[in-house]
Each structure stands twice: as C-alpha cells, then as structure tokens.
Amino acid sequence: MPTENLDETAKQILNAASRRFLYYGYKKTTMSEIADDCNMSTGNLYRYFPSKLDIAEMFVRVLRGEQVATLRSVVDAPGRTPSQKLRDFFLLKFKIAYERFHDKPKAYELSSELISERPKVALEWESAEGRVLAEILAEGDADGSFAVDNAPAMAKILQDAGYRFTSPAVFHEGDYDALATELNGVIDLVLDGFSWRAARHQHGKPPANVAVT
Amino acid sequence: MPTENLDETAKQILNAASRRFLYYGYKKTTMSEIADDCNMSTGNLYRYFPSKLDIAEMFVRVLRGEQVATLRSVVDAPGRTPSQKLRDFFLLKFKIAYERFHDKPKAYELSSELISERPKVALEWESAEGRVLAEILAEGDADGSFAVDNAPAMAKILQDAGYRFTSPAVFHEGDYDALATELNGVIDLVLDGFSWRAARHQHGKPPANVAVT
DNA sequence: TGGCTGATTATTATATAAACTGTTCAATCG
DNA sequence: CGATTGAACAGTTTATATAATAATCAGCCA
Structure with missing residues (x-):
C-alpha cells in the first residue's frame, strides 16, 4: 500500500x-x-x-494501487484456466479504464497532468501490471497451455497488443460494446498463438514464427 | 489521387x-x-x-494517400509470403509513423488538429489501410497459411493489436529499436495464432479460442 | 526543541484591451 | 457577365495589467 x-x-x-x-x-x-x-x-x-504535485502523485499512486489490486484478484480467481484469466485480465483492465475515463473525468485529467511531469510514475504502474500479467503467463506455462519462456517480456508484448483498449485517448471513438468485441478478437488470436506454441513445444520443436526479414 | x-x-x-x-x-x-x-x-x-481547414484537409489527404500507396507496395511485392507481407506491412507502417513524427513535426501537428475537427477523415484513412491489410489476409487465406473467414473484421483486429506502434502520442516513451523489437514480438504471436487456425482448419475443426466468459 | 504559523515572494493564472485573421460581399475588372 | 478584388465584419489570438497561488522562512508556540 x-x-x-x-x-x-x-x-x-x-x-x-x-x-x-x-x-x-x-x-x-x-x-x-x-x-x-x-x-x-x-x-x-x-x-x-514537498509540493502540491507530490500530493497529486500520492493520490494517483493510491488509485493505481487499487487498480492493480483489482487486476491481481483475477490471478487468484479459483476455477479459471490461465487462458480465461488472460481474457479476464484484459477485459477487466479495459472496463476499469473505460469507466474511470467516463465517470471520473477529473481523476483521468489529473493522471494525465501528473504523467506529463512525472513520466516514471506511468512506467512504474505499467510494470506493476506487467508483473500481474507475467504471473498468469507463468501459470499457463506451468500447466502446459502457453509455452512462455520469458514471462516479463511476453507480458510487455501483450500489453502492447492491448494498448488500444487501455489508452483513454481514443475511447471517444467507439462505444463500449464495439471495443469489447474487438478486444475479444485480439485475445482470441493471442490465445491461438499460445496454443500453437504449446503444441510445438510438446513436439520438441522451436516456435514457428520468428522475426527474420 | x-x-x-x-x-x-x-x-x-x-x-x-x-x-x-x-x-x-x-x-x-x-x-x-x-x-x-x-x-x-x-x-x-x-x-x-470553402475554408482554410479544407485546404488543410486536402493537404493531409495527399500525405495519407502517399502513405497508403507505400503500404500497398507491400502487397504487390513479389516473392514474399503472406506472413512476410503482414510483418512488412506493420514494420513499414511503424517506420512511416515514427519518422514522420520525428522529422516532420509540423505535419503531425497539422494532422492532429485536423482530426480533432474532422474525425471522419481519420476513419477514412484507417479503413483505407484496413483494405490493404485485408488483401494480405485474403491472400494468406487463399494459400492456406491463414484461415481468415472475415478479412475486413480481422484487419480491424490486427490494426487494434498494432495500435501501440502507430499512435505517435506515445513515441517519445521508447526509442525506435526497442519498439520495433516489441512489434516483432506481437507479429510473431499473431502469426502463430494464424498458424494454429490454419492447422485447425485443415482438420475440419472450429477455431480453438472463442470469446465465452 | 520540534512542530507550526502566516506574512512575504516569486511564479502562475486570469481578466481586459488591442491587434490580427478567417470569411464575406458589394464593387470592380476584363 | 463571370471572375476577381479588398475593405468591412465577426471571431479569435496575442499582449498587458491585474489578481491569485505555490512555496518559503523568520518567528511563534507548546
């Protein structure tokens, strides 16, 4: 805390x-x-x-701490597979971001102002979320459904892929349901990617697609 | 034109x-x-x-027309597989966005101003890019490497997944190479997702992961 | 002495006036 | 008569003066 x-x-x-x-x-x-x-x-x-801005920083630290705690609850949810947790994680993150943007506009505005002057706060927050995500990935790797060798790196990649749905700057462009549908589409594809890697891994082969241009 | x-x-x-x-x-x-x-x-x-803003609109229409034409050249590139074209598409789009943001800042600023008053221009542009992407997907579906049933919808999903790397609002946070590496990671995962779907499709089974919560 | 105050200062924001700029249109030109 | 002009108008931006505010610190209190 x-x-x-x-x-x-x-x-x-x-x-x-x-x-x-x-x-x-x-x-x-x-x-x-x-x-x-x-x-x-x-x-x-x-x-x-030390300053007014430091009060604001503590304010958003608390807000974001609560957010990360909420996301962490996804990891601890019983009776859910790693795949389901991954989907839960992103849908929940999207929901939190969308709702906060729409019904706590002042909090969103404050976050923006703070981040423009204290960028490292945003990085800390992203990496805290990344750790939660990495836990889910590690879990999936352990039970054989994911085949992830570097969980933190993969978490970053997933955060990138979900960026569209967590960046409030573009929320006005689409309503909630349309965006949620698209997010589910992205997650479907990502999970199929993991399925492919897990299957390959079982056969003792290296991953299929690697960046070589 | x-x-x-x-x-x-x-x-x-x-x-x-x-x-x-x-x-x-x-x-x-x-x-x-x-x-x-x-x-x-x-x-x-x-x-x-009709107005100064309309001159500006025509200005960015030209800019973006050139951009889409450049991207389209990826589709017509001979001797490249659909998978490679998909990667080329996103790496090129990222490169264009990144460079334009950094060495034509006025053009970027103008685009932002225009889009805030004429949002539909941005939508037109996105859908023009989406059509190029959909062509690549259709190609991949035809040669059996992708298994995409709705190319335009899937194009939108891929645009979402790549949003982080085409949205100049966050370019200052990371340098080019780091971002390119992450983008390649996203593409790797997406392509593996397609591989999984293509394999499933060959066996006459439905896709593995569908959004059911 | 350690914690607190509130007048003071340097900075930032707001309000107001002056200058400028996008747009129009009656008059002009070819 | 169609194409063009540039002065006029309304709206906006900029400059300036005024007010408000964040941050300080010498002194006060318990």
Missing part, C-alpha cells in the same frame, strides 16, 4: 486533497483550501509533502 | 499552403500569406476552397 509509511497527518492531508481533486480537479484546488480542510496552515502542508 | 478533380489554380493554392503548413504549421500560416504566394486576393481563395 502506498500510504503505509505515511504519518497520520499526511493521510489527513491526502484525504482532503483527494476529495477536492476528484470534485474540482488538480488545478482548481488550492493549497490553502487543503490547509483549511485540515485546520492547519499552508506552510505546514510542506512539512508532509 | 485526391488532387485529381482539382482546378489548376486550386493545385497552386494547395502547393503554396502545403509549403507553409510544413514549415510554419497550420495556425501560423495566414490566408493572406497563401494569397500573396499565389499573387491573388484572399477572397479569391474561397472560390477554390
């Missing part, structure tokens, strides 16, 4: 700021408003956070 | 405008500058184009 090492006062500040960020957005909430909500002075805020 | 039905004077206007768009960008070139370049009055421009 990102708030683990936080002072009690810091949590109070983060809470007050989060509420305002969600309702009014990042730029429209002022440090003195946050200070008022916490019954303290503006100067004191800086004893707990 | 998009300029086919154009008056000679209209072509002159388009030429003058294009030069300025490329050097200074859309917003920084004025109608009177374009008119001056053509030795005519501003009012006369409106006899050939």
Whole structure:
C-alpha cells in the first residue's frame, strides 16, 4: 500500500486533497483550501509533502494501487484456466479504464497532468501490471497451455497488443460494446498463438514464427 | 489521387499552403500569406476552397494517400509470403509513423488538429489501410497459411493489436529499436495464432479460442 | 526543541484591451 | 457577365495589467 509509511497527518492531508481533486480537479484546488480542510496552515502542508504535485502523485499512486489490486484478484480467481484469466485480465483492465475515463473525468485529467511531469510514475504502474500479467503467463506455462519462456517480456508484448483498449485517448471513438468485441478478437488470436506454441513445444520443436526479414 | 478533380489554380493554392503548413504549421500560416504566394486576393481563395481547414484537409489527404500507396507496395511485392507481407506491412507502417513524427513535426501537428475537427477523415484513412491489410489476409487465406473467414473484421483486429506502434502520442516513451523489437514480438504471436487456425482448419475443426466468459 | 504559523515572494493564472485573421460581399475588372 | 478584388465584419489570438497561488522562512508556540 502506498500510504503505509505515511504519518497520520499526511493521510489527513491526502484525504482532503483527494476529495477536492476528484470534485474540482488538480488545478482548481488550492493549497490553502487543503490547509483549511485540515485546520492547519499552508506552510505546514510542506512539512508532509514537498509540493502540491507530490500530493497529486500520492493520490494517483493510491488509485493505481487499487487498480492493480483489482487486476491481481483475477490471478487468484479459483476455477479459471490461465487462458480465461488472460481474457479476464484484459477485459477487466479495459472496463476499469473505460469507466474511470467516463465517470471520473477529473481523476483521468489529473493522471494525465501528473504523467506529463512525472513520466516514471506511468512506467512504474505499467510494470506493476506487467508483473500481474507475467504471473498468469507463468501459470499457463506451468500447466502446459502457453509455452512462455520469458514471462516479463511476453507480458510487455501483450500489453502492447492491448494498448488500444487501455489508452483513454481514443475511447471517444467507439462505444463500449464495439471495443469489447474487438478486444475479444485480439485475445482470441493471442490465445491461438499460445496454443500453437504449446503444441510445438510438446513436439520438441522451436516456435514457428520468428522475426527474420 | 485526391488532387485529381482539382482546378489548376486550386493545385497552386494547395502547393503554396502545403509549403507553409510544413514549415510554419497550420495556425501560423495566414490566408493572406497563401494569397500573396499565389499573387491573388484572399477572397479569391474561397472560390477554390470553402475554408482554410479544407485546404488543410486536402493537404493531409495527399500525405495519407502517399502513405497508403507505400503500404500497398507491400502487397504487390513479389516473392514474399503472406506472413512476410503482414510483418512488412506493420514494420513499414511503424517506420512511416515514427519518422514522420520525428522529422516532420509540423505535419503531425497539422494532422492532429485536423482530426480533432474532422474525425471522419481519420476513419477514412484507417479503413483505407484496413483494405490493404485485408488483401494480405485474403491472400494468406487463399494459400492456406491463414484461415481468415472475415478479412475486413480481422484487419480491424490486427490494426487494434498494432495500435501501440502507430499512435505517435506515445513515441517519445521508447526509442525506435526497442519498439520495433516489441512489434516483432506481437507479429510473431499473431502469426502463430494464424498458424494454429490454419492447422485447425485443415482438420475440419472450429477455431480453438472463442470469446465465452 | 520540534512542530507550526502566516506574512512575504516569486511564479502562475486570469481578466481586459488591442491587434490580427478567417470569411464575406458589394464593387470592380476584363 | 463571370471572375476577381479588398475593405468591412465577426471571431479569435496575442499582449498587458491585474489578481491569485505555490512555496518559503523568520518567528511563534507548546
């Protein structure tokens, strides 16, 4: 949890700021408003956070931490095959991204603003998701349905292939169901790719298609 | 060719405008500058184009027409298998997008501005590319390497899967070679998916993975 | 002394005025 | 009379002044 090492006062500040960020957005909430909500002075805020942007960073860290936790629940779901988990993962990720974009626009806007000034936060987040994905892949490799030799690398490739459905920049172009159908199409193809590799692997042959131009 | 039905004077206007768009960008070139370049009055421009934005639209139509023509050359390349053509298509598309973004920034900026006000232009362009892709798929289906029953739909799915590598919004996050490697990874997986389907098809069985949750 | 304050400062945002630019159209030209 | 012009208009952008805000820090309090 990102708030683990936080002072009690810091949590109070983060809470007050989060509420305002969600309702009014990042730029429209002022440090003195946050200070008022916490019954303290503006100067004191800086004893707990180096800057306003750092409060925002913690805010999205919490949001994204929850997101990753939700995605991780897919891994732990009982009675589902690795293939099903892979599909669940991407459909859930798409759903989260789509809904957050549409009914928490301020949170989305804040994320964008933060990422443009702190790009490494986005990378951390992507790699956290990648680790969840890699777990699913490892599971599939273990039970023979996937044949993945480098799970983290393959996770990155899958994240690339699903990018269209997790990048809010293009969500306005299509409605939910149409996009979900297309995402299922991509997953179908990817899973068939894994099936092919698993079958090849069983016969002791190398993968069929390798990049040679 | 998009300029086919154009008056000679209209072509002159388009030429003058294009030069300025490329050097200074859309917003920084004025109608009177374009008119001056053509030795005519501003009012006369409106006899050939309804508005400044329409000149810009024609400008990117030409650009994108060239792009699609380049991609189409992949289809006509002799001595390449459908699988190779599929890879060529995406690597070339990525290369074009990446290079245009980095060494013709004004053209990219103009495209973005236009698309935000004329979204249908982007859709036309995507579907033109999709038709090229569908040709490759049909070819692969014909020679038994792909087993694609609905080529246009599958083309759309492949465009989705390759979106990460054609969307300039994220190009700054990684250098060319790293992205190209990842793209090859996606293509490898897709091609293996096709191999699986082709093999299944030969045995008279339905595709393995279908979206059922 | 460690935690806190709030006036102060440098920066950023907002509001307003001035200049510019896309578009139109009555008048002109060939 | 059709093609062209350029002044006029409305809308937008830019420049400037004004206000608001993030961040600081010398002093205060418990």
